[in-house]
Amino acid sequence: MSDGQRADARRNYERILAVAVDEVAEHGVNASLEQIARVAGVGSATVRRHFPSRRALLEAVSHKRIEDLSDRARELAGTGESRSVLLEWLNEVVDYSATARGLAAVLVPDSAEVEPAHVNGCAATLEDAASPLLQNAKRDGTVSSEVMLADLLALIAGIAMATEHYPDPAAQAHHLFRLAAAGLGPQH
The missing domain is CATH 1.10.357.10 (Tetracycline Repressor, domain 2)
Structure with a gap:
């Protein structure tokens, strides 16, 4: 993986995590993973790659x-x-x-x-x-x-x-x- 790809993966991780913090605060532990992906601007597969469960x-x-x-x-x-x-x-x-x-x-x-x-x-x-x-x-x-x-x-x-x-x-x-x-x- 090149440095650009790693940097992009880190940005995706941070963006997903920031959105997840807000979504969990608003909706609790049943916050929608699909909604988290949508708000973070990534696909569901990207969320699952960073967070397998x-x-x-x-x-x-x-x-x-x-x-x-x-x-x-x-x-x-x-x-x-x-x-x-x-x-x-x-x-x-x-x-x-x-x-x-x-x-x-x-x-x-x-x-x-x-x-x-x-x-x-x-x-x-x-x-x-x-x-x-x-x-x-x-x-x-x-x-x-x-x-x-x-x-x-x-x-x-x-x-x-x-x-x-x-x-x-x-x-x-x-x-x-x-x-x-x-x-x-x-x-x-």
């Missing part, structure tokens, strides 16, 4: 969105008030989770024999990137020392699953997350 495409979509969230955590580290910065990033995770409609369930390994360490590479990537945000908030005393990122991500995943069938899943997910972040006591 729906699962492969969904994994790539998830990976891209996790990379973006990780980059955002690194951008926010050391800026602003530590609790506010952590909550800003967590709200972006809520946005992602609320628009990923059904993605988590599809990405669960097919085999129950998979090691738990391999099951959630996405969570590990997010934890690595966002750890400084949580550590800063703990250091400043604005978040309990008992709080773990894994707990926060599990909470958000649960909220996303509980709200995915609401008419406006993102609004409901944000409402529930605000309740969880504020606690049940009156706000002063």
Whole structure:
């Protein structure tokens, strides 16, 4: 394959992936592969050459969105008030989770024999990137020392699953997350 053909294949891959991210956000995991191909301006065969299965495409979509969230955590580290910065990033995770409609369930390994360490590479990537945000908030005393990122991500995943069938899943997910972040006591 010549350099021109490789560059064209990379552009096709990136274009397909960008369209797939939008389509999955809008239509969930059952987004039409034919629609993705049409919007990306390629044939169905090109989509299947880059992504041999729906699962492969969904994994790539998830990976891209996790990379973006990780980059955002690194951008926010050391800026602003530590609790506010952590909550800003967590709200972006809520946005992602609320628009990923059904993605988590599809990405669960097919085999129950998979090691738990391999099951959630996405969570590990997010934890690595966002750890400084949580550590800063703990250091400043604005978040309990008992709080773990894994707990926060599990909470958000649960909220996303509980709200995915609401008419406006993102609004409901944000409402529930605000309740969880504020606690049940009156706000002063």
